[in-house]
Amino acid sequence: MNPILRMDGVSVTYRGSARPRQAVTDANLTLEAGATLGLAGESGCGKTSLALAVLRLLPRSAEVDGTILLDGRDIERLTWGGLRAVRWASASVVFQGAMHALNPVRTIADQIAEPIRLHSSERLSAAVLRARVVELLEQVEIPGRRRDAYPHELSGGQRQRVMIAMALACEPRLIIADEPTTALDVVVQAQVLSLLRQLVAERGIALLMISHDLSVLAASCRRLAVMYRGRLVEEGPARRLASSPEHEHTRALATAFPTIGDTGSRYPGAGEPAGETGSARRALLSAEGVSVVFEDRYRNRVPAVRGVDLEVTGDEILALVGQSGSGKTTLARTLLGLRRPDAGVVYYDGRPLPTSGRRLRDFRGNVQLVLQDPTGALNPRHTVYEAVAEGLRVHGGAADEATRVREALEAAELRPAEEFTGRFPHELSGGQRQRVVIAGALVLRPRVLVADEPVASLDATVRGEILALLLRLRRERGVSSLVITHDLGLAWNIADRVAVMRAGGIVESGPVERVLLEPEHEYTTELLAAVPSFERSVS
The missing domain is CATH 3.40.50.300 (P-loop containing nucleotide triphosphate hydrolases)
Incomplete structure (x- = not known):
């Protein structure tokens, strides 16, 4: 055979x-x-x-x-x-980026039915096609009633299952x-x-x-x-x-x-703040009772964040972990002042977040966002120099712009900076593009970085380099980081504290060693149980 x-x-x-x-x-x-x-x-x-x-x-x-x-x-x-x-x-292919592989203006039923229709030896009725689509959706554990949904109405995991259903369509x-x-x-x-x-x-x-x-x-x-x-x-x-x-x-x-619990997987310097320690560290960025509510297309009110209390203190790395849809990114946008909370207050350096004027501009210079997808975050027509200098220009410019850009690139470990300033994003590796995004944040000399899934799509070596960079920025510049991630291994690698988010609320928080090794909430235990692992005797 x-x-x-x-x-x-x-x-x-x-x-x-x-x-x-x-x-x-x-x-x-x-x-x-x-x-x-x-x-x-x-x-x-x-x-x-x-x-x-x-x-x-x-x-x-x-x-x-x-x-x-x-x-x-x-x-x-x-x-x-x-x-x-x-x-x-x-043979069929399940591609990596389901959101990019699916057509955003067609329902998932239309897209699953297309290969069946094109490859069938006979003309199939709409009823037969609909029944086959429902069967495929249920095989990948998506209710058949969701067949008329559009890709943006599904979670990341559901979109990936739609891709699998499409791959199975012609058996x-x-x-x-x-x-x-x-x-x-x-x-x-x-x-x-x-x-x-x-x-x-x-x-x-x-x-x-x-x-x-x-x-x-x-x-x-x-x-x-x-x-x-x-x-x-x-x-x-x-x-x-x-x-x-x-x-x-x-x-x-x-x-x-990383293997959670293995001390060798903790990066040097993780859990060892260089400045003030313990309760003496002051909160730089915090939320008190913050709630955010969205409206769906049927005008139903959907709570995204529910009464969250959270703080990022000086000279620390805090990991905010949870599943897709748990509210992590919405909370981060609220902390950044990109969305006003429906209830509660966000504080920066002990004062309520400003809503307009010079104080808001100053705040946004001090708290910078590092996006997940560097390819989408960078303008393909801008050189590295222009990408990094953009933040300075938005905030009023600087007489020493060239010096600030060079310092930011070298702080992000793009050295010598002169080799990178004239390049375009497509001329860089994935890890280099992520460093350019980080340099664009560092050029404003922030006190806090909010990094949204900063290594989610990077391979093993580059992932380690970016995480080590965040630790070095904390150690050498005193930059605190709020790292938003679904990766518990990342939290074990570099974080001082971890907060676990579920259905819009924080269900557990504390030092990394306590939360990940002795979890108190059943949801944290569920997350830990889902992490792939294997025995290894690698020397």
Whole structure:
């Protein structure tokens, strides 16, 4: 019996105006029916190029050598009609960014029905299509009544499940899942991974999952393959690769993500404020009884934040953790003065937050936001210098603008600054773009950074570099940080205190060691139980 997927000596080379770049070199992989293979590696290692080559989804600048057999058919020899037939029906892809992959102006029912309609050998009635869509939604644990919802009306986890439903629509034998849980909170991540395992078991389909997170792959796949600089450097049973890797890069991936409770996963300086200690530290930014209420499209009042008390003190890192939709980002926007609370008061340095005038401008210079997606936060037509200088100009300019920009870039570890000032965002790596966003905040010399999921989409090495940078800014500049995250491992890495948010309220808060090792609230216990983990004996 032929394997569903076989790759022999596959190489991918990108040809452009500059010299050719080889993304994949001589890759060999085999995937049988009902098998699960995790493809691990950092950004730029070639794993997505290799996976997209399976369905000839690479751009025209890509040249593919070697042999790729899908269900025994040579992909490179298929006509356009033959290729169209195998896409969706033989193999389908679950892409990473569900919000970008889904059409925002079409209902999810329309989008799930489209591949069924296009690939069906007979004309299906609207009633039959509707029934099939409802069936698929319920298979991925979304109530059928939500079929007329638009993507923005669903949570991140629900949108990702819609992508899985679309991938299943034509009953393929192979699903390629490209970072399917990146940026999802731990509970939803666990649900999506469980769903994929269940579908493999029930349908006998093959699963090729791509991720930079070895713990996610180890929790979902029987076998792992690790890529490094375009080459497959190690392959074997997931348990062995995760616990006793042989290749140096596999060991680096295995140790990159924290084990909560492991003191070695706490970064140097975490939990050790350099300035005042204990109760003597004064609150810089705080909320007292803050509530925020939204109206949905049916004019129903929906509480987003409920009576929250929270404070960020001088010289500390506070992690605000919780699932998507818990109210974390809404609370952060309220603390930043971007939305007025419907009840309660926000204070900065002991005084109520100003609502207009010079005091509000001064406040916004002292409390700066670091956004989650650096690609969306940076204007693609602005150089790095312009991106960083923009904040200074908005706040009235500075006579020493060039000096301030250089200092901010170097504080964000973009050195020497002169090498970066003339570049555009597309010329930078993901980690460099995130540093530019941080530099844009630092140029105003703030006292508090509010960082909204600052490492959610970054691979292991870059994630560690950004977290170490936040600690260094606290140590050397006394900059406090409120880090908003669904990642409990991040809180364990660098935070002094953690506050756990659920359904708009803070259910538990305290020192990181106490909250994460001896949780008092059942919701905190639930979050901790959902974190992927594996035994490892990495030296």
